[in-house]
Amino acid sequence: MPEKIERDLTTLEYVVLGLIGVEPQSGYSIITMMESGVHRWSASPGSIYPMLKRLERQGIIMGELDIVYETRPRKIYRLTPTGEALLDGWLRSPVLPASLLEERDVALLKFLFMEKRLSHEEVIAWLDTYEQAIDSYDLARRTFYDMAIQQSSIHQQLILEATMMDLNTQRTWVQIARRRLQNRPPRPASNA
Amino acid sequence: MPEKIERDLTTLEYVVLGLIGVEPQSGYSIITMMESGVHRWSASPGSIYPMLKRLERQGIIMGELDIVYETRPRKIYRLTPTGEALLDGWLRSPVLPASLLEERDVALLKFLFMEKRLSHEEVIAWLDTYEQAIDSYDLARRTFYDMAIQQSSIHQQLILEATMMDLNTQRTWVQIARRRLQNRPPRPASNA
């Protein structure tokens, strides 16, 4: 009987769920993937192993000793149905304006994990929320921008411009991504 | 006699030092500034007040009760020489390739705090390190890019492109910033 899940999961926990969701992983493989990867979260053994046990206690993942295909026994964790629901809920959660500048890497990671877990339409819908977040942020900032830009120092002005440029880049990317996904053939045709 | 400073300061601590460095602040004003500001660090009272005491114990800041200009007594903290040295060292520290994608907001905050603490030349030099970081990241990624882009899935390709676009935006911004600062008149001339 699993523990009750009281608090919302950490971003780091969701990322681990995402990795496991793409393919079942051992603690060691998670650590090495995150060390060598594009992720900012340096997964130390001291955080991963207790976390895996915690998530297993809560019935979110379940570990199984793998002694068949590997000479060296490893404990492979996979998602339980509860874990799948949690992960997919996180992946589907819309991009919020507040997270545009500070959690972009998280958004990209979610986009990575989505590929194998969400339907085509859901990914498009998520990209729509992304663009809506940019729009509303843009709107709020643009009115503020005109006021603030006047009486700001040079550095403050440049920071405002940096965020504007940042948003524009993100908007362009979202549009590219959506177009690319929409043009994607439903199934890979015969090659060559 | 202040405690020895064992560990390196947290980013949050440096940000607080930056705020105090621009102008002496009370705990409350720090909290409100960070809540309303562009910063991702939600400064809760439970983090700020203990931190201020900690930094004071270490001789990095010093607080003084302000009962003269304010009806309501507040404790105003200012940097000690030790604190100034720490802050300026942090501000001068070069931008590293690893921090380009994950700590951009920190870089912009540093850029904000620099304005009143570093010389013109030092700011330019810091921008140079910024661009060098972009160059080296770009170099490493570009060789990887050509290899990886081939056998990557659509989502992986798009993530790679997102980071490339991101880097390009940052490079453009750095160049704009440097140009703007170099064209800046040394002193504001007479206005109107």
Added chain:
DNA sequence: ATCGTCATGTAACGTGTTACATGATTGT
């Protein structure tokens, strides 16, 4: 008189870090 804001603080809690420890297995 009362409510909201200003202003500072404390206590419990949990997560992540650093450092250390252990042992099996592979390579040379």
Added chain:
DNA sequence: ACAATCATGTAACACGTTACATGACGAT
């Protein structure tokens, strides 16, 4: 035989969060 890697774990520690507590002041 020995070193490096694979693989999992533990213990101490510290920071930050959440929630709670306190009181003075200003406005109505």
